[in-house]
Amino acid sequence: MLKHRKVIPSYRPDVYSTEAIIDPYPHYARLRELGPVVWLSRQRVYALPRYAECKAVLRDDTTFVSGKGVALNPFSNHLSDGTTLNSDGAEHDRRRKLVAHRMLPRALRAISANVDEQAAAVVDAAVARGEIDGVLDVAAALPMAVVPDFVGWPRDSREHLLDWGGATFDILGPLNRHAARAVPDTLRMLRFATRVIRDRAMLDGSLGHDVLLAADDGQLTRAEAAALMIDYIAPSIDTTMSAISNALHLLATHPEQWQLLKADPTLIPGAINEVIRYESPLRAFSRKVLHDNELADVPLPAGARVLVVYASANRDEREWDDPDAFDIRRDAARHLGFGNGAHACAGQGLARLEITAMLNALIERVDRIELAGTPTWAVNNIIRRHARLPVKLIGV
Numbered sequence: 001m002l003k004h005r006k007v008i009p010s011y012r013p014d015v016y017s018t019e020a021i022i023d024p025y026p027h028y029a030r031l032r033e034l035g036p037v038v039w040l041s042r043q044r045v046y047a048l049p050r051y052a053e054c055k056a057v058l059r060d061d062t063t064f065v066s067g068k069g070v071a072l073n074p075f076s077n078h079l080s081d082g083t084t085l086n087s088d089g090a091e092h093d094r095r096r097k098l099v100a101h102r103m104l105p106r107a108l109r110a111i112s113a114n115v116d117e118q119a120a121a122v123v124d125a126a127v128a129r130g131e132i133d134g135v136l137d138v139a140a141a142l143p144m145a146v147v148p149d150f151v152g153w154p155r156d157s158r159e160h161l162l163d164w165g166g167a168t169f170d171i172l173g174p175l176n177r178h179a180a181r182a183v184p185d186t187l188r189m190l191r192f193a194t195r196v197i198r199d200r201a202m203l204d205g206s207l208g209h210d211v212l213l214a215a216d217d218g219q220l221t222r223a224e225a226a227a228l229m230i231d232y233i234a235p236s237i238d239t240t241m242s243a244i245s246n247a248l249h250l251l252a253t254h255p256e257q258w259q260l261l262k263a264d265p266t267l268i269p270g271a272i273n274e275v276i277r278y279e280s281p282l283r284a285f286s287r288k289v290l291h292d293n294e295l296a297d298v299p300l301p302a303g304a305r306v307l308v309v310y311a312s313a314n315r316d317e318r319e320w321d322d323p324d325a326f327d328i329r330r331d332a333a334r335h336l337g338f339g340n341g342a343h344a345c346a347g348q349g350l351a352r353l354e355i356t357a358m359l360n361a362l363i364e365r366v367d368r369i370e371l372a373g374t375p376t377w378a379v380n381n382i383i384r385r386h387a388r389l390p391v392k393l394i395g396v
Contacts, residue, residue: 028312036296082227134389139245152206164189173381242281242385276337
């Protein structure tokens with residue numbers, strides 16, 4: 001008797017259209033209803049919309065590899081050569097270990113007082129102004145005050161970092177008009193990082209300085225050194241911006257959750273996890289299938305791409321009770337917003353440090369967070385964050 005092959009459901013709508021980027025959750029819900037593996041006919045990729053399959057793929061980096069790129073287009077995958085994101089096994093470990101000591105809790109504790117001071121200054125200024133843009137005046141202000149120094153980016157060359165960083169994520173989707181528009185800024189950032197390494201212009205004692213010394217010792221090439229600087233500066237700014245602006249928006253629109261947090265600041269770690277679960281900073285990355293394989297009884301041929309949809313997995317009804325509710329008391333520590341397995345976000349400790357500092361500063365100085373206008377979402381293939389967030393921080 002012939003064994004029946006499982007029919008793979010197909011989804012035709014473009015999940016990378018402007019409309020789907022702005023309001024993705026109805027698409028994710030339909031994908032999850034269709035099954036654990038869904039063929040996206042527009043992108044010609046196998047989407048994984050449910051939690052269990054996403055986690056399984058993230059934890060199997062010998063079958064589902066990153067070294068062939070995580071973007072949905074070959075141009076961006078080529079540009080990402082030399083990064084930890086585009087590497088596997090020993091090569092990935094080698095690149096990550098070059099800067100791992102910077103991400104250890106002991107190293108982060110050494111900068112925590114400065115991060116707390118910067119967060120307090122940002123919130124004080126925002127309260128004094130009254131109505132603000134929560135993205136530029138709060139969410140971007142803290143990582144821009146912390147991350148460029150941490151990475152070692154020259155102090156006189158930071159005015160384009162927000163645009164450049166967003167562009168380096170935008171090109172990691174399909175090569176659609178959003179990605180095409182981001183190519184020039186991506187190339188500008190790569191050229192600038194290359195020049196910084198060539199001119200030895202990074203700050204002494206920084207992560208970038210460590211990378212340069214490793215290149216001097218022959219542990220990596222100069223091209224890899226430039227790629228690694230981008231590898232850490234862009235995600236460290238954009239994903240933290242996303243989490244802080246999303247936290248502001250969610251606490252403004254869920255005032256009962258804000259009052260819970262003010263009454264009990266020990267809820268901050270759980271609140272951070274819930275913000276990242278509920279509005280995942282990264283929508284999805286792909287992996288390449290190294291050899292013929294099966295996932296959830298669905299055959300996946302060697303050379304195919306699977307799309308790990310973090311943002312959908314974090315709203316999966318099979319994993320979470322009432323997943324569309326925002327509740328900072330939920331145990332959301334197992335979210336996939338920072339990835340999982342070997343490629344779990346190396347900078348998540350720094351991100352948590354900054355978000356914690358910001359929430360502490362808000363709790364101490366702000367009585368209410370109120371929307372002062374209609375927020376708008378940034379149109380980016382990968383990053384989920386606001387372009388503008390009009391809010392009022394009403395002081396205590």
